[in-house]
Amino acid sequence: MATQHSRSAARLMMAPAVTLLLGWMLVPLAMTLYFSFKKYLPLRGGDLGWVGFENYVRFVTSSAFWPSIQTTLVIVGGVLVITTVLGVALALLLDQPMWGQGPVRILVIAPFFVMPTVSALVWKNMFMDPNYGLLADLWRAFGAEPVQWLSQASVPSIIMIVAWQWLPFATLILLTAIQSLDSEQLEAAEMDGAPSPKRFWYIILPHLGRAISVVILIQTIFLLGIFAEIFVTTGGAFGTKTLTYLIYQRVLESQNVGLGSAGGVYAIILANILAIFLMRIVGKNLDN
Amino acid sequence: MGRIVLEKVVKRFGQAEVIPPLDLTIEDGEFTVFVGPSGCGKSTLLRLIAGLEDVSSGRIVIDGTDATELAPAKRGLAMVFQSYALYPHMTVRRNIAFPMKMAGMDQAEQDRRIAKAAEALNLTDYLDRKPGQLSGGQRQRVAIGRAIVREPQAFLFDEPLSNLDAALRVGMRLEISELHKRLNTTMIYVTHDQVEAMTMADKIVVLRAGHIEQVGSPLDLYRTPRNLFVAGFIGSPRMNFIDGAEAAKHGAHTIGIRPEHMEVSSTSGLWKGRVGVAEHLGSDTFIHVHDTGLAETMTIRVDGEVDLHHGDTVYMTPREEMLHRFDAQGLRMAEVGVPA
Ligand SMILES: Nc1ncnc2c1ncn2[C@@H]1O[C@H](COP(=O)(O)OP(=O)(O)O)[C@@H](O)[C@H]1O
Ligand SMILES: [Mg+2]
Numbered sequence: 001m002a003t004q005h006s007r008s009a010a011r012l013m014m015a016p017a018v019t020l021l022l023g024w025m026l027v028p029l030a031m032t033l034y035f036s037f038k039k040y041l042p043l044r045g046g047d048l049g050w051v052g053f054e055n056y057v058r059f060v061t062s063s064a065f066w067p068s069i070q071t072t073l074v075i076v077g078g079v080l081v082i083t084t085v086l087g088v089a090l091a092l093l094l095d096q097p098m099w100g101q102g103p104v105r106i107l108v109i110a111p112f113f114v115m116p117t118v119s120a121l122v123w124k125n126m127f128m129d130p131n132y133g134l135l136a137d138l139w140r141a142f143g144a145e146p147v148q149w150l151s152q153a154s155v156p157s158i159i160m161i162v163a164w165q166w167l168p169f170a171t172l173i174l175l176t177a178i179q180s181l182d183s184e185q186l187e188a189a190e191m192d193g194a195p196s197p198k199r200f201w202y203i204i205l206p207h208l209g210r211a212i213s214v215v216i217l218i219q220t221i222f223l224l225g226i227f228a229e230i231f232v233t234t235g236g237a238f239g240t241k242t243l244t245y246l247i248y249q250r251v252l253e254s255q256n257v258g259l260g261s262a263g264g265v266y267a268i269i270l271a272n273i274l275a276i277f278l279m280r281i282v283g284k285n286l287d288n
Numbered sequence: 289m290g291r292i293v294l295e296k297v298v299k300r301f302g303q304a305e306v307i308p309p310l311d312l313t314i315e316d317g318e319f320t321v322f323v324g325p326s327g328c329g330k331s332t333l334l335r336l337i338a339g340l341e342d343v344s345s346g347r348i349v350i351d352g353t354d355a356t357e358l359a360p361a362k363r364g365l366a367m368v369f370q371s372y373a374l375y376p377h378m379t380v381r382r383n384i385a386f387p388m389k390m391a392g393m394d395q396a397e398q399d400r401r402i403a404k405a406a407e408a409l410n411l412t413d414y415l416d417r418k419p420g421q422l423s424g425g426q427r428q429r430v431a432i433g434r435a436i437v438r439e440p441q442a443f444l445f446d447e448p449l450s451n452l453d454a455a456l457r458v459g460m461r462l463e464i465s466e467l468h469k470r471l472n473t474t475m476i477y478v479t480h481d482q483v484e485a486m487t488m489a490d491k492i493v494v495l496r497a498g499h500i501e502q503v504g505s506p507l508d509l510y511r512t513p514r515n516l517f518v519a520g521f522i523g524s525p526r527m528n529f530i531d532g533a534e535a536a537k538h539g540a541h542t543i544g545i546r547p548e549h550m551e552v553s554s555t556s557g558l559w560k561g562r563v564g565v566a567e568h569l570g571s572d573t574f575i576h577v578h579d580t581g582l583a584e585t586m587t588i589r590v591d592g593e594v595d596l597h598h599g600d601t602v603y604m605t606p607r608e609e610m611l612h613r614f615d616a617q618g619l620r621m622a623e624v625g626v627p628a
Contacts, residue, residue: 187340188373192387192434193361202386206377 029268036261043255055262064246069270071155072242076223078159079166080216086163087170087215088208092200094171095178105175112168116228123161124150124233154238161229166222170215177211178204213282220278224271243267290351290441290474291316292337297346299332299498306332307498309346314442314476314491319468322478323485323521324495330478333495334444337476338367351441361390366435367444370451372427374419374434380406381415384433391438398437405433408467425456432467442474449484461488482522486510494518516618519544525574525587527612534582540613540621547574547589549610554596557603561586563596577602 036055039048059065094105111119127135128149136146149157181204189199227244234240236249247267251260292314299307306329314320322330335341337348339360348356355363366387374383384405388398406412409429419427428448435443445464449457465488468475479485485492486506494501494509494517502514506522513519519527527544535543551557552575561577564585573594577586588604596602613621 182371182373184369184371184373185375187360188367188369188434189375189386190340191338191360191365191367192438193390194386198390203375206375209377 032261032264032268034261035257036265038258040257041255042257051258055258056265059250059259059262059266064241067239068241068243068246071240072224072244072270074155075159075162075226075240075242076220078156079163079223080219082159082163083166083170083219084174084212084215086167087174088205088212090167090171091174091178092204094175108171109168111165112172114165116165116226117232119165120161120229120232123157123164128157128233150233151238154234154240158229158233158240161233162223162226165229166219169219173211173215174208177208181207210282213278217275217278217282220274221271224267224274243270290314292351292442292474292476293347293349294337295347295349297333297336297348298344299329299336299341300344305498307336310498310500312493312500312503314474316474317472319465319475319477319488319490320493321485321489321491322476322493322495323482324480324501325521326480328495329498330480330495331446332498334367334446334476334478338365338444339363340367364441365444366438366440366442367446368428368431368435368448370447372419372431372451374427374430376419379416379418380411380422380430380433383419383430384415384437387434387438401437402433405437408436408470409433409463424452425460428452428460429463432464436467436471440473442476445475445477447479448477449479450481457484464488483524486522492522494521512620513544513612514620516542516544516614519612519614519620525589528583528586530582532582535613538611538613541616542614542618544612544614545606545610547587549607550588551605551607552588552590552594552596553603553605554600555603557605559586559604559606561602561604563598563600563602566594566596566598568593575602577604580604 037050037052039051039054040046041048090108094101094108098104114122125133127133130136130146130148133146133149135149139146147153185203185207186199189203194202225244226242227248230236230240230242230245231248236245241249243263244267247260247263250256250263294310294312296309296311297307298305298309310333322333324330332341336343337350339355339358339362343356346356347354350358350363350365375386378386381402384402385398388401402415403412406415409432411426411429411433414422414426414430419430422430428451431448448464449460452460461484464475464477468488477484477488489506491503492506492509493503496517502509502518509518509522513522513527516529520529523546525547527546529542529544531542535541559580559582561580564576564578566576567574570592572592573590575588575590575594575596577588578584580586586604588602613623615621
């Protein structure tokens with residue numbers, strides 16, 4: 001329908017947005033690539049020239065690299081499992097007609113509006129503090145020794161904090177998906193003799209397949225970069241050093257911009273591998 | 289086997305009484321059609337029988353046992369929904385197999401019944417497709433297939449043809465009638481389309497606002513509608529109603545005459561009018577007549593082609609024995625010498 005004229009007008013009007021977006025992405029990417037091939041130590045001599053792939057080799061051969069990849073995957077995986085399983089459960093609950101549905105839904109979504117730094121601080125001080133945290137009180141109430149959450153169970157603690165933040169997102173997407181299910185399908189299944197667990201398994205869950213893959217895809221992309229939650233709780237100690245955190249340490253704590261940039265490039269590669277892999281799954285789900 | 293009895297069944301949604309106390313018996317093997325305007329409670333009544341809604345009071349007896357509190361799956365009924373309600377992620381085969389799988393039937397028997405149903409419904413070539421890859425008519429057949437493999441006591445259909453185009457609708461109508469003749473199972477069929485009701489039913493139940501207005505065979509309803517509502521609802525085109533002096537001549541408050549029960553002439557007759565729109569269907573012609581002084585417009589049906597044009601004067605003479613007389617309450621009055 002679009003004429004030649006209106007098409008070129010459309011291009012012209014989109015141009016500023018596209019340019020801005022490209023700049024936004026390309027400039028940092030180009031700078032990361034640029035620095036990753038340099039020996040660049042801001043406090044120890046600055047730019048010390050090109051070093052080829054030395055930074056890349058050093059980054060992967062450092063003893064912190066593989067553990068950081070592992071930690072990243074464990075945290076991302078843990079959060080994904082918790083948010084999708086609980087998200088489906090919560091969405092099912094919220095879909096039931098009940099008194100005060102509106103306010104309850106808003107409350108459930110609330111954690112998503114809390115900034116990561118804030119929520120991590122709240123968890124760290126209000127819940128997980130071994131002396132005056134609520135969880136410590138709870139443990140003591142049962143006569144047990146309070147758990148030093150962030151040192152003794154550091155990775156699960158971080159998974160818990162991040163899952164708490166992302167659960168509303170998963171719930172929201174899954175709730176809308178559940179609401180889009182044609183109720184006649186459930187009624188048909190009921191008449192076909194499927195009790196509610198089977199209706200869930202054969203009708204609701206397949207219907208949610210698409211939404212679940214979208215949740216997983218989007219969350220993975222964001223979760224690969226979690227930083228604030230680790231920074232304000234363990235500071236990367238006790239085995240909570242993710243790839244992102246390692247890069248941060250290389251750049252800011254060791255003041256080695258080149259090495260950190262090489263790590264950044266690895267992070268991009270990791271994210272892309274996961275993204276392609278997930279897109280395949282989502283694509284397959286979107287097909288039918 | 290599939291005899292269904294409703295005793296004083298009431299359904300309320302909150303304050304609104306959608307079905308006032310209602311008694312109805314559906315005999316085994318009967319093809320019963322619930323017909324009525326949109327929103328009159330047809331679907332609700334069907335869903336009460338299916339068990340998808342709980343009755344507010346009253347009893348539902350299926351095959352001699354009280355089914356009022358029975359779960360839908362335990363009532364031995366199969367339902368075909370308006371939206372077909374196929375399971376979109378399952379193939380046609382798995383859709384049809386679903387009720388049998390839930391019942392834990394053995395695989396060989398399942399396969400046998402699927403093959404039989406697929407053959408009867410012309411679905412054999414489509415068994416491995418998903419519902420999304422089928423046409424409306426095929427989806428409808430899958431939904432019917434899923435119902436028949438259960439070998440239920442009765443089938444419930446809720447406006448199953450309303451999503452199909454006109455040609456398919458006629459075809460599917462025949463197929464469902466055919467299916468009923470073959471299986472001889474009780475069927476309850478809900479529709480707002482009186483043509484479907486007339487063509488398919490053994491027994492029509494005309495509903496208005498949850499009330500049963502009349503129960504009877506299609507021809508009963510056509511010949512002796514119990515009141516103005518049924519008279520106006522059954523039959524196409526609609527019956528003409530005349531109030532006032534002309535009706536008083538016949539000792540009635542309102543008289544009704546069907547469009548097909550009037551003689552038409554361009555020279556002489558009892559009533560005179562002016563031709564409005566003429567709808568030519570080839571086999572017959574519907575002529576809308578204005579300015580009769582009797583009713584806003586009247587419709588007459590004449591066989592084949594007629595030489596009448598817009599604006600022409602036309603004379604109509606009702607066939608006396610085909611006149612319907614109604615009293616001030618809208619109820620049918622006894623025919624002269626014959627009780628109503
Ligand atoms: N779940 C419900 N809650 C409240 N009112 C309902 C519900 N289902 C149906 N109704 C009302 O009951 C009446 C009959 O509806 P329905 O049986 O669907 O009519 P039909 O199938 O004859 O078009 C309508 O007025 C409708 O608004
Ligand atoms: Mg309906």
